[in-house]
Amino acid sequence: MTLERFKRWLGSLPVHVVLLGLCFIWLLPTLGLLVTSFRPFQDVNETGWWQVFDPPKGAREYKQFCAACHGDHGNALPNADLSNPELVQRYRRSFTLMAALSQEINGQPHLGETPLPNENQAALIATYLRRLSGIEVRPRFTLDNYIDAIVGYRGTRNYRTDCAEGVQSVDLYCDWRDLGNPRGMGRALLNSLIVTIPATILPILVAAFAAYAFSWMEFPGRQWLFALLVGVQIVPLQMALIPVSRLYAQLGLNGTFPGIWMFHTGFGLPYAIFLTRNFMGSLPRELFESAFLDGASHWTVFTRLAIPLTVPAIASLAIFQFLWVWNDLLVALVFLGGTKPVLTYQISNLVTSLGGGWHLLTAAAFISMILPMIVFFAFQRYFIRGLLAGSIKG
Amino acid sequence: MAKEAAYVPNILRQGRWVPWLYLGPALVLMSVFILYPGLNTLYLSFRNQNGSDWAYTTCLAGQPCWGIFENYRYALTSSIMRTAFANNLKWILFMVSGTVLLGLLIATLADRVRYEALAKAIIFMPMAISFVGAGVIWKFVYDYGSSQVQIGLLNALITALGGRPVSWLTEPQINTLALIVVGIWMWTGFCMTVLSAAIKGVPTELLEAARVDGANEWTVFWKIRVPLILPTIAVVITTMIINVLKIFDLVYVMTGGNYGTEVIAYRLYIEMYTSYNTGRAAAIAMVLTVVIIPAIIFNIRRFRAQEAMR
Numbered sequence: 001m002t003l004e005r006f007k008r009w010l011g012s013l014p015v016h017v018v019l020l021g022l023c024f025i026w027l028l029p030t031l032g033l034l035v036t037s038f039r040p041f042q043d044v045n046e047t048g049w050w051q052v053f054d055p056p057k058g059a060r061e062y063k064q065f066c067a068a069c070h071g072d073h074g075n076a077l078p079n080a081d082l083s084n085p086e087l088v089q090r091y092r093r094s095f096t097l098m099a100a101l102s103q104e105i106n107g108q109p110h111l112g113e114t115p116l117p118n119e120n121q122a123a124l125i126a127t128y129l130r131r132l133s134g135i136e137v138r139p140r141f142t143l144d145n146y147i148d149a150i151v152g153y154r155g156t157r158n159y160r161t162d163c164a165e166g167v168q169s170v171d172l173y174c175d176w177r178d179l180g181n182p183r184g185m186g187r188a189l190l191n192s193l194i195v196t197i198p199a200t201i202l203p204i205l206v207a208a209f210a211a212y213a214f215s216w217m218e219f220p221g222r223q224w225l226f227a228l229l230v231g232v233q234i235v236p237l238q239m240a241l242i243p244v245s246r247l248y249a250q251l252g253l254n255g256t257f258p259g260i261w262m263f264h265t266g267f268g269l270p271y272a273i274f275l276t277r278n279f280m281g282s283l284p285r286e287l288f289e290s291a292f293l294d295g296a297s298h299w300t301v302f303t304r305l306a307i308p309l310t311v312p313a314i315a316s317l318a319i320f321q322f323l324w325v326w327n328d329l330l331v332a333l334v335f336l337g338g339t340k341p342v343l344t345y346q347i348s349n350l351v352t353s354l355g356g357g358w359h360l361l362t363a364a365a366f367i368s369m370i371l372p373m374i375v376f377f378a379f380q381r382y383f384i385r386g387l388l389a390g391s392i393k394g
Numbered sequence: 395m396a397k398e399a400a401y402v403p404n405i406l407r408q409g410r411w412v413p414w415l416y417l418g419p420a421l422v423l424m425s426v427f428i429l430y431p432g433l434n435t436l437y438l439s440f441r442n443q444n445g446s447d448w449a450y451t452t453c454l455a456g457q458p459c460w461g462i463f464e465n466y467r468y469a470l471t472s473s474i475m476r477t478a479f480a481n482n483l484k485w486i487l488f489m490v491s492g493t494v495l496l497g498l499l500i501a502t503l504a505d506r507v508r509y510e511a512l513a514k515a516i517i518f519m520p521m522a523i524s525f526v527g528a529g530v531i532w533k534f535v536y537d538y539g540s541s542q543v544q545i546g547l548l549n550a551l552i553t554a555l556g557g558r559p560v561s562w563l564t565e566p567q568i569n570t571l572a573l574i575v576v577g578i579w580m581w582t583g584f585c586m587t588v589l590s591a592a593i594k595g596v597p598t599e600l601l602e603a604a605r606v607d608g609a610n611e612w613t614v615f616w617k618i619r620v621p622l623i624l625p626t627i628a629v630v631i632t633t634m635i636i637n638v639l640k641i642f643d644l645v646y647v648m649t650g651g652n653y654g655t656e657v658i659a660y661r662l663y664i665e666m667y668t669s670y671n672t673g674r675a676a677a678i679a680m681v682l683t684v685v686i687i688p689a690i691i692f693n694i695r696r697f698r699a700q701e702a703m704r
Contacts, residue, residue, distance in 0.1 A: 023513050026517055029535050032535065032547055045545060048544065048550050049547075050550075210416060210419075213413045213417045219417075230697045232428055235686070236639070236683060236686060238682055239679045241431075241662075242666060242672050243434035243435055243438070262427070266423045266426060266428060323522060327527075329526050329647075334667070343526075344643075347530060358537075361533075362530065365530040365531065368526070369524075369527050377515070384518075384587055
């Protein structure tokens with residue numbers, strides 16, 4: 001490396017350090033969520049997620065006091081096999097273990113020269129022995145949190161264990177019916193899909209018609225109507241909640257899917273029309289003129305020419321609207337609430353009802369994030385185009 | 395657009411009702427969900443709790459009363475709303491400056507490295523997550539263990555460095571800032587993307603010319619880049635202020651508005667669905683809308699200017 005190149009490399013070093021540092025900070029919280037969602041619940045509250053690859057609790061103390069004679073796996077002494085659950089069962093409490101350790105073996109102190117462990121250390125060793133002998137076996141990573149979150153399990157152990165022993169709570173059947181448990185994320189995932197798909201397609205469809213009229217038709221008030229539309233884009237939807245929920249109460253639409261579809265359509269329209277019209281209106285004029293001269297009707301031009309050519313804008317819009325509806329909490333909370341819980345609603349409920357249930361919360365949050373993440377990374381280009389095309393809705 | 399009309403073939407002028415057929419569904423839906431609610435909210439803001447009588451009937455004898463504007467007295471002067479306004483101001487101040495500055499920094503830095511796309515995707519990723527998901531992610535970061543073990547990243551870091559753990563979400567003053575950090579984490583990607591597009595639009599000859607004249611990077615940045623993208627920065631700031639004013643989900647999930655973390659949009663929800671006071675909720679909604687009106691006008695002006703250039 002020449003001096004010149006080294007100097008240039010040194011000069012750009014701060015750029016890399018700052019940028020990579022920021023990327024690291026940005027990723028870290030999500031990484032924590034992901035790792036935690038795969039850890040057994042006992043571990044989640046015992047150690048931080050960054051310690052996931054550390055040796056299990058008590059391993060160090062075991063090594064210090066026991067491993068020399070009993071071996072790393074506890075089975076070095078045939079007459080005192082610590083990998084045998086029946087034997088360890090007798091010493092599963094720290095005081096029984098302490099009692100055993102303070103007794104002499106063959107006229108010698110149990111630990112020989114080594115001093116006895118203190119209370120704390122004994123408890124840690126007992127914990128480790130339970131793990132070593134298989135009484136309390138738990139893997140480093142598990143899918144149990146996801147299963148528990150999907151079926152809406154709320155017990156103190158996990159769904160599979162409870163079902164195996166037949167002690168599940170009354171609202172669980174331990175078969176496929178649990179996927180539909182109203183407290184579970186499985187049901188919420190389905191509800192979210194039912195809400196999101198029509199609430200994405202409808203505004204795009206309606207907007208395409210309106211955008212065509214704004215781009216290629218003449219009618220009085222076209223200009224000011226469109227300017228009004230631009231302004232309306234950022235009206236806070238909070239403003240509409242009260243009248244619409246009162247209206248819905250009269251029509252019996254509160255807590256129904258059509259109700260929330262229509263609300264999202266209504267509020268998605270200004271931005272959808274704006275974006276589609278900007279794209280449709282900038283298509284080459286000659287194309288439309290020659291079509292009209294050939295005697296094509298508006299309907300033919302709209303379906304055969306305008307729509308196919310506007311697909312890129314429609315793609316941007318679809319991603320935008322999809323993410324917006326999928327991630328929305330407020331509208332779902334007001335118009336669906338607990339009658340048809342969607343993912344965001346279910347998670348916010350989990351947060352308030354089980355403050356420390358991190359194993360369930362992290363799994364639930366991740367379930368809700370998978371689909372938008374896939375959509376985002378697959379269609380990032382369209383998403384950014386939509387973002388740059390106009391102001392943000394809401 | 396006016397000049398286009400001259401070119402429009404005859405067929406476009408046929409059938410006066412055809413355009414309204416295409417516009418019809420959109421206009422009906424927007425009338426029902428935006429126009430009607432807007433007017434109705436305005437009306438309800440002058441009515442009592444359940445909209446059955448005018449607002450002045452809720453005035454109490456011997457207490458200040460704004461007559462028909464009684465709900466606005468609550469929305470503008472009650473202590474809980476003042477807290478909400480103060481918090482929203484904090485949100486605007488810290489979140490807007492935080493996201494715009496960080497976005498500008500990252501956009502500028504990413505422009506000079508080969509892994510630009512990856513770095514930008516990482517910063518942008520939180521935009522795809524819901525506020526609820528982000529709330530869970532960060533509640534975990536902020537977790538405060540009363541025992542010795544800290545499973546929250548931040549407190550673990552602090553204890554490892556010998557400090558005392560902090561209960562980030564219940565400590566007044568600190569908790570709003572803790573929430574704002576989450577907002578910054580989510581929205582920096584938006585600012586970065588828009589600003590990055592603007593930065594790439596700055597002609598390279600201009601920058602090169604300045605560099606040849608002996609300007610250092612710092613001068614090039616502040617004297618050439620920033621002034622040239624100033625209009626975009628203004629747009630980003632306006633958009634961010636609007637977004638911040640609507641913040642609701644984060645507060646709902648992370649603190650439930652407790653410990654002094656109220657914001658305007660959250661108060662509105664509480665008045666409506668916990669206190670069942672539509673009058674007050676409507677007044678708060680109107681205040682929120684009025685605050686945003688300047689941005690609406692700004693947007694229309696900008697649109698007009700863009701149209702004129704087409």
